[in-house]
Amino acid sequence: MAIKTDAVGKSWEPVSFEVEAARITQYADVVGEASPIHRDAEAARAAGYRDVVAPPMFAVVYSLPALGAALFDEEVGMDFARMVHGAQEFVWGEPVCADDVLSTTVTCKSIDERAGLGFYVFESVSTNQDGAETVRGTWTNIVRGVS
Amino acid sequence: MASYQVGDSLPELRVTPDAGLPRRYAEASGDMNPIHIDEEFAKSVGLPGCILHGLYSMAQVARAHTEAAGDPLALKRLAVQFRGMGFPEQEIRVTATVKAVEGDRVVTATEAAQGDNRIIRNGEAEFTA
Numbered sequence: 319m320a321i322k323t324d325a326v327g328k329s330w331e332p333v334s335f336e337v338e339a340a341r342i343t344q345y346a347d348v349v350g351e352a353s354p355i356h357r358d359a360e361a362a363r364a365a366g367y368r369d370v371v372a373p374p375m376f377a378v379v380y381s382l383p384a385l386g387a388a389l390f391d392e393e394v395g396m397d398f399a400r401m402v403h404g405a406q407e408f409v410w411g412e413p414v415c416a417d418d419v420l421s422t423t424v425t426c427k428s429i430d431e432r433a434g435l436g437f438y439v440f441e442s443v444s445t446n447q448d449g450a451e452t453v454r455g456t457w458t459n460i461v462r463g464v465s
Numbered sequence: 466m467a468s469y470q471v472g473d474s475l476p477e478l479r480v481t482p483d484a485g486l487p488r489r490y491a492e493a494s495g496d497m498n499p500i501h502i503d504e505e506f507a508k509s510v511g512l513p514g515c516i517l518h519g520l521y522s523m524a525q526v527a528r529a530h531t532e533a534a535g536d537p538l539a540l541k542r543l544a545v546q547f548r549g550m551g552f553p554e555q556e557i558r559v560t561a562t563v564k565a566v567e568g569d570r571v572v573t574a575t576e577a578a579q580g581d582n583r584i585i586r587n588g589e590a591e592f593t594a
Binding site: 341344345347348349350351353355356371373374375378379382383399402403404405406407408409410413456 | 480486489490492493494495496510519520521523524525527528531537538540541542543544545546547
């Protein structure tokens with residue numbers, strides 16, 4: 319059975335995410351990012367940022383809600399029991415600060431089969447309230463036993 | 466400001482996530498996949514126990530670079546492959562070697578391992594120095 323590729327090129331509705339300072343701090347605490355600029359607005363402003371600023375990998379937090387819609391779409395049809403996160407890339411742009419309102423759009427870039435493995439590649443593009451790109455993510459999920 | 470040359474190693478980052486870390490990462494990130502937070506579920510799908518989120522391990526690779534740069538926002542690009550499964554209560558060791566320097570941009574080859582288990586491979590990072 320050939321792998322289903324109908325969803326290639328499909329984009330999903332943008333998903334909005336309002337950044338709270340507390341969420342940035344919670345994330346920084348968990349991953350061990352110790353700088354005061356992730357906790358204290360004054361420290362962040364002294365370093366040249368508008369407000370408490372997120373560490374780069376906070377991109378996961380505001381991108382994931384948009385990814386969810388794509389991953390669970392039946393047109394994509396991934397078998398979650400056999401899925402692993404295979405690879406990830408982020409390219410960062412404008413820093414993300416507390417009170418930013420981000421919009422993330424996900425597109426299915428490719429679905430390929432190689433040696434019985436299905437490679438599902440999604441791109442997420444996140445922009446802030448001024449239209450500046452904050453991150454571009456490439457998410458590769460691998461599903462075993464697709465043929 | 467540090468100056469880097471091709472072949473230089475970045476300072477190694479070592480961190481040992483505690484048993485409760487996957488749940489805290491799940492709550493902070495929103496990735497509530499039960500293989501990370503439900504011991505019984507993890508065992509029911511053949512895992513020895515809860516596994517680390519790959520994106521948590523990737524965040525440690527990111528941190529190795531921002532700490533080396535001395536700037537929490539220095540990281541401009543990071544690409545990784547997730548291979549071995551990572552586990553709590555085992556030390557993660559992140560290594561990175563400079564493979565190119567272009568102006569103020571430094572590119573490294575980087576990976577993360579727990580003992581001999583290379584959980585992140587073929588990583589490439591780009592940061593401003």
